[in-house]
Structures are given as structure tokens and as C-alpha cells.
Amino acid sequence: MSVESLYPFLYDGAGDAAAVREQAVRSTAHKAAEILELRKRVLASSAADLERCAASMAAAFAAGGRLFAFGNGGSSTDAQALVRLFTRPHGGQAVPAVCLTDDVAIVTALANDVGFDNVFARQVSAFARAGDVAVGVSTSGGSENVVRALDAASRLGAITVGLAGYDGGAMAGGTVDHLFVVPSDSVHRIQEAQTTLYHVLWTLTQEALASS
Numbered sequence: 178m179s180v181e182s183l184y185p186f187l188y189d190g191a192g193d194a195a196a197v198r199e200q201a202v203r204s205t206a207h208k209a210a211e212i213l214e215l216r217k218r219v220l221a222s223s224a225a226d227l228e229r230c231a232a233s234m235a236a237a238f239a240a241g242g243r244l245f246a247f248g249n250g251g252s253s254t255d256a257q258a259l260v261r262l263f264t265r266p267h268g269g270q271a272v273p274a275v276c277l278t279d280d281v282a283i284v285t286a287l288a289n290d291v292g293f294d295n296v297f298a299r300q301v302s303a304f305a306r307a308g309d310v311a312v313g314v315s316t317s318g319g320s321e322n323v324v325r326a327l328d329a330a331s332r333l334g335a336i337t338v339g340l341a342g343y344d345g346g347a348m349a350g351g352t353v354d355h356l357f358v359v360p361s362d363s364v365h366r367i368q369e370a371q372t373t374l375y376h377v378l379w380t381l382t383q384e385a386l387a388s389s
């Protein structure tokens with residue numbers, strides 16, 4: 178299939194290039210305004226919870242706690258970015274943090290031997306302890322392996338943090354200590370707002386560590 182067959186209005190000579198550009202500009206501006214409004218709304222509604230979560234995380238790190246983050250697909254890359262943020266804080270205080278999707282050998286071994294639903298829970302059970310922090314990222318809030326890992330962390334006495342979209346999914350009815358829900362049904366908007374949430378959480382945690 179050629180590019181021309183996918184976008185005939187750009188190649189058949191009959192399209193109005195100026196109109197196409199104008200439509201693209203309008204669409205881009207609309208999307209930018211949409212995510213900006215959603216980010217502002219989520220931060221406003223979560224402000225007090227973010228402060229409480231950051232204070233709890235800072236206290237855990239000050240006492241020697243570690244951060245474990247996990248997610249699937251795009252949420253896995255967000256978990257990786259979150260870990261890099263906490264371990265390389267650009268002038269702030271670095272904290273020990275691990276993304277549970279980083280070790281491909283462990284992930285594939287657990288997926289093959291015990292099932293993909295347990296790839297994070299088994300790692301949490303093996304590595305985490307009371308006083309650590311577990312952060313699960315899921316667009317839907319219903320990823321089984323993320324929910325199971327948060328439950329395992331909770332049983333160990335770790336602080337649990339969830340980032341979800343839609344209505345929170347299974348996370349909303351579980352044992353998550355600090356849950357932040359992006360009220361949207363767009364995967365793109367959810368993930369963009371979740372990025373803002375964990376950057377703000379990092380900033381607040383750094384401020385709490387600096388003042389302790």
C-alpha cells in the first residue's frame with residue numbers, strides 16, 4: 178500500500194494545501210489546549226493528595242526506603258522515566274529506584290514460568306520490604322500484573338502509589354495508599370497528564386527531603 182493511497186487528498190492535485198495546513202494547525206492547537214486544561218484540572222484536584230504522598234515518600238527515603246516502579250507498554254516507559262528522574266535528580270537528592278521492566282531476563286523468565294500476570298508481583302515479593310515505595314502505572318487502572326504487584330507491596334508494608342486513567346479501574350477498589358486518577362478516556366491525554374503528575378510528585382518529594 179502506497180502513501181498516496183492512504184492520503185489521496187495530498188497527492189491527487191485536487192486538495193487545497195492551505196486548507197490542509199490550516200486544519201492541521203487547528204487540530205494541534207485544540208490538542209494542546211485539551212491537555213493543558215486536563216493537566217491543570219488534575220493537579221488542582223490532586224494538590225493535597227500529592228503533598229501527602231510526597232511527604233510519605235520523602236519520609237520513606239530518609240529512612241532508607243527504595244522506589245520500585247512498573248507498568249506495561251507506554252506505562253513501562255513512564256515507569257522507567259520516573260525511576261530515572263528519582264535516581265538522577267539534577268541537583269536534588271538522588272534516591273535508590275528500580276524499574277521492574279528493566280531486566281528483560283527476569284521479566285521473560287517470570288512470564289514464561291509463572292505467567293505474565295505475576296511478572297511484577299514476584300519481583301516485589303523478592304526485592305521489596307516494609308518502608309519501600311511501589312509505584313504502579315496503568316492507563317486503565319486495571320492492568321492485572323500492576324494491581325497484583327501493588328497488592329503484594331501493600332502486604333509487605335510498602336507505601337503504594339498508583340497512576341491510573343478513566344475512573345481508576347481496579348486500582349480504585351484496591352489497597353493503593355495514594356491513587357491519582359486522570360479522568361479521561363483518551364490514552365494519549367492520560368499518559369501526558371500522568372507525566373505531569375510524577376514530575377510534580379518528584380518536585381514535592383525533593384522539597385520534603387530538603388526540609389527534613
